[in-house]
Amino acid sequence: MQTITYREALNQALAEEMERDDTVFLMGEEVAEYDGAYKVSKGLLEKFGDRRVVDSPIAELGFAGLGVGAAMGGLRPVIEFMTFNFSILALDQVINSAAKTFYMTGGQLPVPMVFRGPTGAALQLSAQHSQACETWYVHAPGIKLVTPGTPADAKGLLKAAIRDNDPVAFMEGELLYNLKGEVPDVEDGDFVIPLGKADVKREGSDVSIITHGKMVHVALQAAKKLEKDGIDAEVLDLRSLRPLDVEAILATVHKTNRVVYLEEGWPYAGIGAQIAATIQEEAFDYLDAPILRVTQADVPMPYAKNLEQIAKPDADRVVRACNRVLYRNGSAD
Amino acid sequence: MTDTSTMSREAGKGDESMTGLEGFETDQLKGFLKEMLLYRRFEEKAEEAYAIGKIGGFCHLHIGQEAVALGFIGPLRKDDYVITAYRDHTQALAKGVEANAVMAELYGRDSGAVRGKGGSMHIFDVEKGFMGGHGIVGAQVPLAAGLGFAIKYREEDRICVCFMGDAAVNQGAFHEALNMAAIWKLPVLFVVENNEYGMGTAFSRVSALPVKERAAGLGVPAHHVNAQDILATWTLVEELVEKIRAGEGPQYVDARTYRFKGHSMSDPVSGTYRSKDEVESKVKQEDPISLLRDRLFDAELLTEDELAEMDREVRAVVDEAADFAEEAPFPAREELYTHVYSEVNEHGRLFFDGRDREGED
Numbered sequence A: 001m002q003t004i005t006y007r008e009a010l011n012q013a014l015a016e017e018m019e020r021d022d023t024v025f026l027m028g029e030e031v032a033e034y035d036g037a038y039k040v041s042k043g044l045l046e047k048f049g050d051r052r053v054v055d056s057p058i059a060e061l062g063f064a065g066l067g068v069g070a071a072m073g074g075l076r077p078v079i080e081f082m083t084f085n086f087s088i089l090a091l092d093q094v095i096n097s098a099a100k101t102f103y104m105t106g107g108q109l110p111v112p113m114v115f116r117g118p119t120g121a122a123l124q125l126s127a128q129h130s131q132a133c134e135t136w137y138v139h140a141p142g143i144k145l146v147t148p149g150t151p152a153d154a155k156g157l158l159k160a161a162i163r164d165n166d167p168v169a170f171m172e173g174e175l176l177y178n179l180k181g182e183v184p185d186v187e188d189g190d191f192v193i194p195l196g197k198a199d200v201k202r203e204g205s206d207v208s209i210i211t212h213g214k215m216v217h218v219a220l221q222a223a224k225k226l227e228k229d230g231i232d233a234e235v236l237d238l239r240s241l242r243p244l245d246v247e248a249i250l251a252t253v254h255k256t257n258r259v260v261y262l263e264e265g266w267p268y269a270g271i272g273a274q275i276a277a278t279i280q281e282e283a284f285d286y287l288d289a290p291i292l293r294v295t296q297a298d299v300p301m302p303y304a305k306n307l308e309q310i311a312k313p314d315a316d317r318v319v320r321a322c323n324r325v326l327y328r329n330g331s332a333d
Numbered sequence B: 001m002t003d004t005s006t007m008s009r010e011a012g013k014g015d016e017s018m019t020g021l022e023g024f025e026t027d028q029l030k031g032f033l034k035e036m037l038l039y040r041r042f043e044e045k046a047e048e049a050y051a052i053g054k055i056g057g058f059c060h061l062h063i064g065q066e067a068v069a070l071g072f073i074g075p076l077r078k079d080d081y082v083i084t085a086y087r088d089h090t091q092a093l094a095k096g097v098e099a100n101a102v103m104a105e106l107y108g109r110d111s112g113a114v115r116g117k118g119g120s121m122h123i124f125d126v127e128k129g130f131m132g133g134h135g136i137v138g139a140q141v142p143l144a145a146g147l148g149f150a151i152k153y154r155e156e157d158r159i160c161v162c163f164m165g166d167a168a169v170n171q172g173a174f175h176e177a178l179n180m181a182a183i184w185k186l187p188v189l190f191v192v193e194n195n196e197y198g199m200g201t202a203f204s205r206v207s208a209l210p211v212k213e214r215a216a217g218l219g220v221p222a223h224h225v226n227a228q229d230i231l232a233t234w235t236l237v238e239e240l241v242e243k244i245r246a247g248e249g250p251q252y253v254d255a256r257t258y259r260f261k262g263h264s265m266s267d268p269v270s271g272t273y274r275s276k277d278e279v280e281s282k283v284k285q286e287d288p289i290s291l292l293r294d295r296l297f298d299a300e301l302l303t304e305d306e307l308a309e310m311d312r313e314v315r316a317v318v319d320e321a322a323d324f325a326e327e328a329p330f331p332a333r334e335e336l337y338t339h340v341y342s343e344v345n346e347h348g349r350l351f352f353d354g355r356d357r358e359g360e361d
C-alpha cells in the first residue's frame, strides 16, 4: 500500500488511463500549463503533450459540448470543470447532448466520457462558489454519477469512470484534495473499483448513516461521537449515485431499521429524497422510525463564517438526527 | 403539390450573378436537378402525411432550401461528418440515409433511422456520417467542433460540415465553438442556413450585423453565397472543403436562402412576420429547383420529357418510402427502456428498468 493524497490518487488514475488508452484526453481550464486549478493534472502535460492535455478557453458550454462531440467521434474525453459550480453553464450539453444521445439515436451512438471536478462547499466562498451539484446530474437518465470520498475510491472509481461507455459525472470534494489515505501500490496491478458498489465505511448495528462523497468523513465523526454515547452507527458510503447500490442500502436498513441520510446539497428533491423514496418502497416494513435527512440549509450559501457554519451539515446535526430516529435524548442535544 | 411544369418560369431570367454551367458535366447537372427534386418531393410527402396525422410532433420542412443540402453535402466524401439542427430531413437524404429510414422515423416506426426514438428532429445514421438532428438551437455547433477535434486528434483527413440556422449565431455556443475551432484549426465547415428568419423573427431585428460578419473577430474566414444557386454553392464548397482537408482550419459560410413554408408544420407560411407577397415573390424568383431547371432548358441540356421522367422516378422513391413507413411496425413496448445506457453496469441499479412503473398495468 502507498499512502497518497486524494489529489495524487486522481493524478495517478488519469496518468494510468492515458497511458493505457490513447483515445483518452484531458481538457479544461488551466489543466495543462498551470497543472490544474487544484493541481490534479500536475505533470500530465509534460508526460503526454498538448495533444492530450489541452487548456481550454473559459467557455464551459463550448468545451463540454466539444467533449461530447469528440466522444461521438470515438474518443474518450475527460472534461475538467474548475468546479462543478461553473458546469451549470454546460448543463445543456451534459443533459441534452451527452445524456440523451444514445437513446435518441436508437442505440447508434454511445457517449463515453467523464465530466470531473470538485463539487460542494469549500470555506467562505459564499453562494456561487459553494454548492453541491449532484441532483442536477443524477436527475437525467443517461448519465452516471460518482462521488468518491477517499483517495482509494478516487483512484479506483476514476479509472472505472474513464472506462465506462456512458457519460459519467465524477464529483470530487474540494476540501479532500489534501486528504491522505492508503491506496494499493501501482506495481500491484490495475486498481479499478466498479461503479455501483457502495462501501460500508464503518460497521454498526443501531442506526445507519447513509451518505456519499466528502460527507463520509462527517458521518464517521458523528459515528465516533455516538459511540461515546453507547450507540453503534453504521456508515454506508454509496460512492456512486447512478448506478445506485440498492442492495447495500436495503441490507443496512434490514440490519439497523433506522436511517439518517447525510448530504451536502439542498434538501428539496435532493439525493436523500430519492434514497428515502427507494427505502420506503422496498423496505417499508423494516423501518422503526421515519427516515431523517441532514442537508445544507435550504438557502444559498452565506459568506459570514458563523452563518456558513450553521448552513452546512455537521457531525452534531447528524448525531441529533440519529438520536431522533432512535427516539432518545442524546448528549449532543 | 407543385408540379414541375407549373413551377415558375421567370426564375433567374436575366440574372447575371448566376454561376455559369461551365465546369459541370451534363449528367452531373441533371443529377443535381433530380436530387433536389427528390428532396422537394420527400418534403411534400411529409407535409401531406403530417396533415393527415401520420406524422406528429414538430416537423420542419426544408422546402426552398434544397440547394443548401445538396451544395454543402454533395461535394463531401462518404467518411466526412455532417451535423445539423432539427430541419434535417434533406441533409440526411443528401448524406445517403435511405428515404425509407427517414420517412419511417417521421412515422415513429421501429424501422426508422433511430428506431422511432427521435422523430423528425433527430435523424441520425452514424455509419453514413450523419450525426443528427439536434433540437437545441446552436447546440450542434460545439458538437461539430468535437467531431473536428476527434478527426484532428487521430490525424485523419476527414472534415465535418456543421449546419445551423441564422438564429443560432446569437447563441453563446456558436461563439465558444467557433473560437475553439479557430485556435485549434479544427477541420469544420460552419454553414449558416440564412433563411432570413428564426421562427417569426427577422434576422435583421436580432442582429446589428449581417450573418457573414458575425464570425468576424473569431478568426474563422467568412464567405457568403447565393445558396439558391446550386452551382455557385457547389463551386464554393468544393474549394473550401479542399482547404479544410489540407489542414487550413475552419471556414464559415453565410448561405443565403429562403424558407418557402412555415417554420414548422404547425405554423402558417406567412403572417404577421412576413407578407404573402414576400413569400410569393421568393418562390417565383428564387426556387433553387426552377432556377437550375430553366438554365438547363435554356442551354438545351434538358427536355420536358426528361424532366417528367425524372419527376416520376423521384416520386416513386418517395411513394415507396411512405408505403414502407406505413407498413413498418411501431417499436415494441419493451423498447421504451432500451438504449438509455450503452453499458449496464454489473453492480447497482441504473433506475431505467421500468421498476418505476411496476404494478401500474
Ligand SMILES: Cc1ncc(C[n+]2csc(CCOP(=O)(O)OP(=O)(O)O)c2C)c(N)n1
Residues within 6 Å of the ligand: B087, B135, B136, B137, B164, B165, B166, B167, B168, B193, B195, B197, B198, B199, B259, B263
Ligand atoms: C435553445 C433554444 N431556444 C429556442 C428554441 C425554439 N426554436 C426552435 S427553432 C427556433 C428558430 C430557429 O431559427 P433558425 O436558427 O434561423 O433556424 P430555421 O428554423 O430558420 O432553420 C426556435 C426559437 C430551441 N429549439 N432551442
Ligand SMILES: [Mg+2]
Residues within 6 Å of the ligand: B165, B166, B167, B193, B194, B195, B196, B197, B198, B199
Ligand atoms: Mg432561420
